[in-house]
Amino acid sequence: MTEKKNWRTLDCFIQVNTPWLTLIGEKLEDDRQQILNYWRVEKADSVVIITIQNNQFILPNPSYRPGVQQVTLDFVGGRLDQGLSPKLAALKILSRELGISNVDIVSLNPLNQVGWSINSSFSNQKLYGFMAEISLNTIISRERVGKIYPTTSEGINQLLTDLTCLQCRAVLREWLTQG
Structure with missing residues (x-):
């Protein structure tokens, strides 16, 4: 070769x-x-976080996505601010999107140590995935929760049907292979 x-x-x-x-x-x-x-295109890296509480996936409210011109269901996520580690960004994003603090998080585990390239021919952006387990004692405001799915095989299949975001689906698939 x-x-x-x-x-x-x-x-x-x-x-x-x-x-x-x-x-x-x-x-x-x-x-x-x-x-x-x-x-x-150069863009800030992304962080996507699977949030689980009491054997249920907790997803934030759906958001309008201008690129696809529709409201979509996604995991908690956002951009990685310059100078911030992916883990610190994940904590900041969890606070912003679900209103939870560090003490509400039982564990926050990276699903990939090296960022995955997103559309590497066109963009420099990387994706970092995490799994956050939220304390059973934590009450998440209903106004912040879009949907809840059980972590059973049926719940996962329904979630995969409902998720159209490829980044979210990749993070979920990675979580499934590590579980």
């Missing part, structure tokens, strides 16, 4: 910075010396 050479960046012909992402247009030379105009 011959070793593939890395592509070379010849020029960055545009860079658009926004609070949500950076759009970059580049002129690249591929491993066959072809010159290509290529577009990519």
Whole structure:
């Protein structure tokens, strides 16, 4: 097997910075010396957290997703702020989305130590997955809970039917293989 050479960046012909992402247009030379105009997006990494309390998945309220122009059901999640570790980001996100504090969390376990690439041809974004077990004594406000599913095989199958987010599904599948 011959070793593939890395592509070379010849020029960055545009860079658009926004609070949500950076759009970059580049002129690249591929491993066959072809010159290509290529577009990519740089975004902050993501954290997705499976939250379980009393053998039930607790999901936050569905959110409107402009990319798919619909409201979707997702696990607790958000962006990884620059300079924050994935675990600290997960704690911050759990507080923001479910209103729970560190003392409410029995365990917070990473499902992957190295971030998974999301659409690696187009984006630099990585995904970090966690499983958080919430104390039985913790009361989560009903206004923050979108749906609850049992952690049984039937509940998991229904959850997989209802989840359209590929990142959420990947984190759930990883949790299932580690369980």
